[in-house]
Amino acid sequence: MSAPFLEECLPVLARTPTTLNALLRDLPEVWTTATEGPETWSPYVVIGHLVHAEQTDWMPRLKIILEHGTNRPFDSFNREAQFHASDEKSLPEWLDEFITLRQDSLAHLRELNLSAEQLNLNGMHPELGHVTVRQLLATWTAHDLAHILQVSRVMAKRYKQDVGPWAAYLSVMK
Amino acid sequence: MSAPFLEECLPVLARTPTTLNALLRDLPEVWTTATEGPETWSPYVVIGHLVHAEQTDWMPRLKIILEHGTNRPFDSFNREAQFHASDEKSLPEWLDEFITLRQDSLAHLRELNLSAEQLNLNGMHPELGHVTVRQLLATWTAHDLAHILQVSRVMAKRYKQDVGPWAAYLSVMK
Numbered sequence: 535m536s537a538p539f540l541e542e543c544l545p546v547l548a549r550t551p552t553t554l555n556a557l558l559r560d561l562p563e564v565w566t567t568a569t570e571g572p573e574t575w576s577p578y579v580v581i582g583h584l585v586h587a588e589q590t591d592w593m594p595r596l597k598i599i600l601e602h603g604t605n606r607p608f609d610s611f612n613r614e615a616q617f618h619a620s621d622e623k624s625l626p627e628w629l630d631e632f633i634t635l636r637q638d639s640l641a642h643l644r645e646l647n648l649s650a651e652q653l654n655l656n657g658m659h660p661e662l663g664h665v666t667v668r669q670l671l672a673t674w675t676a677h678d679l680a681h682i683l684q685v686s687r688v689m690a691k692r693y694k695q696d697v698g699p700w701a702a703y704l705s706v707m708k
Numbered sequence: 709m710s711a712p713f714l715e716e717c718l719p720v721l722a723r724t725p726t727t728l729n730a731l732l733r734d735l736p737e738v739w740t741t742a743t744e745g746p747e748t749w750s751p752y753v754v755i756g757h758l759v760h761a762e763q764t765d766w767m768p769r770l771k772i773i774l775e776h777g778t779n780r781p782f783d784s785f786n787r788e789a790q791f792h793a794s795d796e797k798s799l800p801e802w803l804d805e806f807i808t809l810r811q812d813s814l815a816h817l818r819e820l821n822l823s824a825e826q827l828n829l830n831g832m833h834p835e836l837g838h839v840t841v842r843q844l845l846a847t848w849t850a851h852d853l854a855h856i857l858q859v860s861r862v863m864a865k866r867y868k869q870d871v872g873p874w875a876a877y878l879s880v881m882k
Contacts, residue, residue, distance in 0.1 A: 545735050546863070556726040557856070561719050662873040672870035673878070679864035680880045682731070683857050689720070690853035696846035699836040704847070706854045 537650045539668060540643075543675045548640055550678040551633040554581065557685065559629055566625050568692050577685045581628040584681060586615045588635040592674045593642055599657035599667055600646070607658040711824045713842060714817075717849045722814055724852040725807040728755065731859065733803055740799050742866050751859045755802040758855060760789045762809040766848045767816055773831035773841055774820070781832040 558566055558577055566577045575583070595608045623631070646652075653668040690706045701707040732740055732751055740751045749757070769782045797805070820826075827842040864880045875881040 542736060542738060546739065549731050549735070552730040553727055556730045557723055561723070562716060564716060565720065659873070662876070665872055665874065669870065669872035669874060672867040672872075673874040676864045676867040676871055676874075676878055676880070679860045680878055682860040683864065683880060686853045686856040686860065690850045690857065693846040693850040696843065697850050698839055698843035698846075699833070700839065700843060700847040700850075702836070704850055704854055706850070706857060 537648055537653050539650075539653060540648060540671065543671050544640065544643070546675050547636070547678060550584075550682065551629070551636045553682060554584075554685065555629050555633065557682075559626055565689055565692070568688055570688055570691060575684065575688070577688060578625050578628070580681050580685055581625060581632060582623075583613070583615075584678075585628055585632050585635060587611070587677070588632065588639060590615075592670070593639045595657065595670060596643070596646075596667060599655055599670070600652070602657075604656050604658040604664065607660045610660050711822055711827050713824075713827060714822060714845065717845050718814065718817070720849050721810070721852060724758075724856065725803070725810045727856060728758075728859065729803050729807065731856075733800055739863055739866070742862055744862055744865060749858065749862070751862060752799050752802070754855050754859055755799060755806060756797075757787070757789075758852075759802055759806050759809060761785070761851070762806065762813060764789075766844070767813045769831065769844055770817070770820075770841060773829055773844070774826070778830050778832040778838065781834045784834050 558581070569576045590609070591611050598606055598608055648667065653666065653671070655667050656664050657667070657670070659665045687706055690704070694701065694707045697704060697707065732755070743750045764783070765785050772780055772782055822841065827840065827845070829841050830838050831841070831844070833839045861880055864878070868875065868881045871878060871881065
């Protein structure tokens with residue numbers, strides 16, 4: 535891989551499915567279905583969202599930039615698609631699917647062997663306007679980390695009452 | 709294990725070292741030494757902190773409650789001890805140590821076979837006053853999750869500029 539920026543992103547992108555698998559697989563459902571209240575996401579829903587993003591967001595958008603530049607705007611991404619998936623899966627099934635899809639995405643990304651110049655190519659986001667390949671890869675990476683953050687926050691907050699006076703030392707409970 | 713609350717905590721406590729190992733081992737140092745600014749913690753420092761907590765905080769405090777109740781306050785916990793460790797280790801060494809210490813802690817915790825009644829026993833925190841065994845176990849669990857949250861937040865924020873206009877969609881960047 536020629537672009538150093540990719541060598542930074544790839545190891546994080548490769549670790550996300552194994553990290554979430556290590557945290558969530560076979561956990562009691564009280565943890566995996568916990569939310570932060572109405573209209574908020576459980577760890578289970580987050581994994582469905584990551585599967586959907588893998589199928590329709592990251593590599594498909596990269597492909598659009600490489601093939602069409604700014605001439606073809608990205609398709610809109612449905613952040614809520616996992617709520618309407620007709621084939622509702624168990625959490626281990628979603629995790630397996632995420633692991634496989636991510637492996638395929640990264641194999642494809644490595645094959646593209648993107649150059650530093652290609653990282654500067656522009657695409658057209660339907661709402662945000664011009665975005666570069668580099669920004670897309672950075673966002674993919676940060677989006678992964680933001681959902682690991684979300685899952686651990688949702689789980690920690692289950693114990694807001696249970697920690698008693700220690701809540702004063704745990705900023706996540708505030 | 710007789711107390712259902714323990715059956716909730718244990719699977720999370722058991723997963724923390726493997727989760728952080730999956731996320732951090734052999735990552736480029738730009739990620740593991742990243743911070744949120746002066747006086748803030750890198751992922752590397754967080755793992756050192758978790759090792760120190762494992763050695764001096766959770767099981768030692770539980771033992772004090774079971775042996776002395778409220779008669780002997782806990783020793784103070786030094787949140788900064790990992791900065792002064794004379795035997796500074798590599799990240800993989802800290803991870804290995806955390807994995808081993810946690811296995812030992814949980815083996816010991818399972819052996820204690822705590823009853824629902826024992827979860828209500830009181831100890832004396834040097835600053836917070838009366839705390840129960842149940843609150844100690846909940847805090848141990850939430851503290852793990854809060855540090856997974858912290859590590860993923862520190863890493864995500866490295867890309868605050870790199871994500872470009874997508875920052876508007878990533879609340880972690882705000």
